[in-house]
Amino acid sequence: MNAVSDLYQLTIHEAHELLRQRKISSVELTKSALTRMAVVESKVRACITITDESALEQAAEADTHIGTGHIQPLTGIPTLVKDLICTKGIRTTCGSKMLEAFVPPYDATVIEKLKAQKAVILGKTNMDEFAMGSSTEHSAFFPTHNPWDLSRVPGGSSGGSAAAVATDEAVYALGSDTGGSIRQPAGFCSIVGLKPSYGRVSRFGLVAFASSLDQIGPLTKDVTDCALVMNVLAGYTPRESTSVPCPVPDYTKSLVRNLKDLRIGIPQEYFVEGMQQEVRDALETAIGRLKQLGAQVDREASLPSTKYALAVYYILAPSEASANLARYDGVKYGFSAPNASNAIEATERTRQSGFGPEVKRRIMLGTYALSAGYYDAYYVKAQKVRTLIRQEFEDIFRKYDALVTPTSPTVAFNLGEKLEDPLQMYLADVCTLPINIAGVPAISVPAGFVDGLPVGMQIIAKPFDEETILRVAFAYEQATDWHERRPPL
Amino acid sequence: MKLSHEEVIHIVSLARLALSQSEIEKFTVQLSHILENFEIxxxxxxxxxxxxxxxxxxxxxxxxxxxxxxxxxxxxLANAPDQEENCFKVRPILE
Incomplete structure (x- = not known):
């Protein structure tokens, strides 16, 4: 492991220990990650922008910092950032032609936090355009491939981040999750992905998709790393009114190996019709393991409104998106269509050429749901059912400390398989959407393989109880070895 | 809920998109199908x-x-597609 060429395989906690003992340098670690990228990137295509020069400068700075005896958990560790989190001076495309040349004049809060730790930013990862999609095929530039089977999707919309971590191109990555966009690709790529509670991590500098659902979170190689990154990302910011001023615990304190007396519910509605039998079997085995670890498992848990979540989500998220994306008019930044004679024509042509099909579809859907005559029947109705879904989660967490479900009903599907059938694509997130609607936190952890393709287990807890999630995830991880497997690349 | 061709054209205009004829046809079918699933x-x-x-x-x-x-x-202003005298430049809004 000490050979410079193998350093890219390290986790955050392993790399940190070696950096702290000065057995390796951040420059060596960063070069190793960049070399790994040069080998696998042509097959996986996880990155939109690679910032090798500034990464090596940041690494050298980190080494100087460490040399003066200052080291924090993320100091000198190379990371990749989903391309909708603003990075000052590094273009931030959102996977869209609309922002292909956009260079933010500021850093997102989470980037400021990484920089304060002297982290090393290797570049920006591929994604479905404006985070709308479940396969990363809706990127305006190119699709990302699943490292476990290059003919399959990595999931989405944070597919670039997930594929990059799974192939060791970066030690960890940041993603965003509006309806499953961290957890579903984490599940498809056999890594750990956490969507924090709504309000736990700052959204300042996250390009908005659906503001009441969006959260930034980590994609990591194991649960310990997830806790370490959350220690840095979590926290209140006065820059936004939905940031919740509640204290941030030390998440590494939750990394304990037993689940004694923990009450875990298995909501039956998540074992949906059309779920792949082998995924169901993998989950059964995983649930058995949780019992062995001391958890009290109840299979009769129920969230009856789950069946409404897909409709609620695909009304609310596109409605919010249609408003958020109204800003792309080709005036202040972004793509602007030439040769229009007046402002309206310019706006329409800009949006016609700048947005891809899925973004247009969702803008249309949202515009319709908010339009005169349909607002009450769709938007207001969906907001009311959202209340019911939220209340069910509130009630169920009086009985259970955590809930366990599959992350996705199937393993990764083939590239192109669902591209022409939007509703089938939407159904890929059926187990993850309700979590964003309720605003609760959830993680996906590796939980097995079906014919060489990863299965993810989703663990859910009540708002601001990421600690219980990490406890269950860590105990399970330590009792299994799924997280140690790497794709054959 | 079946969307009519006219309704789709109305939404396109509200959303300030300028879709092609083939996009409108495709979206009429797809959006109708999605909306049917919302009836639940x-x-x-x-x-x-x-x-x-x-x-x-x-x-x-x-x-x-x-x-x-x-x-x-x-x-x-560095990201502005067009600018003049330190201002964003827009196309005419009045004839």
Whole structure:
């Protein structure tokens, strides 16, 4: 492991220990990650922008910092950032032609936090355009491939981040999750992905998709790393009114190996019709393991409104998106269509050429749901059912400390398989959407393989109880070895 | 809920898109199919249910109105597709 060429395989906690003992340098670690990228990137295509020069400068700075005896958990560790989190001076495309040349004049809060730790930013990862999609095929530039089977999707919309971590191109990555966009690709790529509670991590500098659902979170190689990154990302910011001023615990304190007396519910509605039998079997085995670890498992848990979540989500998220994306008019930044004679024509042509099909579809859907005559029947109705879904989660967490479900009903599907059938694509997130609607936190952890393709287990807890999630995830991880497997690349 | 061709054209104009004829045809079918799946919500009794605009229960969030340094004009204009005399340049809005 000490050979410079193998350093890219390290986790955050392993790399940190070696950096702290000065057995390796951040420059060596960063070069190793960049070399790994040069080998696998042509097959996986996880990155939109690679910032090798500034990464090596940041690494050298980190080494100087460490040399003066200052080291924090993320100091000198190379990371990749989903391309909708603003990075000052590094273009931030959102996977869209609309922002292909956009260079933010500021850093997102989470980037400021990484920089304060002297982290090393290797570049920006591929994604479905404006985070709308479940396969990363809706990127305006190119699709990302699943490292476990290059003919399959990595999931989405944070597919670039997930594929990059799974192939060791970066030690960890940041993603965003509006309806499953961290957890579903984490599940498809056999890594750990956490969507924090709504309000736990700052959204300042996250390009908005659906503001009441969006959260930034980590994609990591194991649960310990997830806790370490959350220690840095979590926290209140006065820059936004939905940031919740509640204290941030030390998440590494939750990394304990037993689940004694923990009450875990298995909501039956998540074992949906059309779920792949082998995924169901993998989950059964995983649930058995949780019992062995001391958890009290109840299979009769129920969230009856789950069946409404897909409709609620695909009304609310596109409605919010249609408003958020109204800003792309080709005036202040972004793509602007030439040769229009007046402002309206310019706006329409800009949006016609700048947005891809899925973004247009969702803008249309949202515009319709908010339009005169349909607002009450769709938007207001969906907001009311959202209340019911939220209340069910509130009630169920009086009985259970955590809930366990599959992350996705199937393993990764083939590239192109669902591209022409939007509703089938939407159904890929059926187990993850309700979590964003309720605003609760959830993680996906590796939980097995079906014919060489990863299965993810989703663990859910009540708002601001990421600690219980990490406890269950860590105990399970330590009792299994799924997280140690790497794709054959 | 089947969308008519005219309704789709109306939405296109509200959304300030300029879709091609083939896109309009495709979206009419796809959006109708998606909307049919939303009808399930009509089964839910929400007579006494309040709306949820967001997931956290924060209300009336205020902070001190303190002044802070803004961004330099040239940095903000750096991404502008068109500019003149340190202003964003827009196309005519009046004939």
């Amino acid at each position: 919500l009509q089964q839910v009794d929400t007579t006494n249910t309040a709306r949820a605009a967001q997931a956290v229960q924060l209300q009336n969030v205020f902070r001190d109105d303190t002044t802070a340094k803004s961004y330099p004009q040239n940095e903000i």
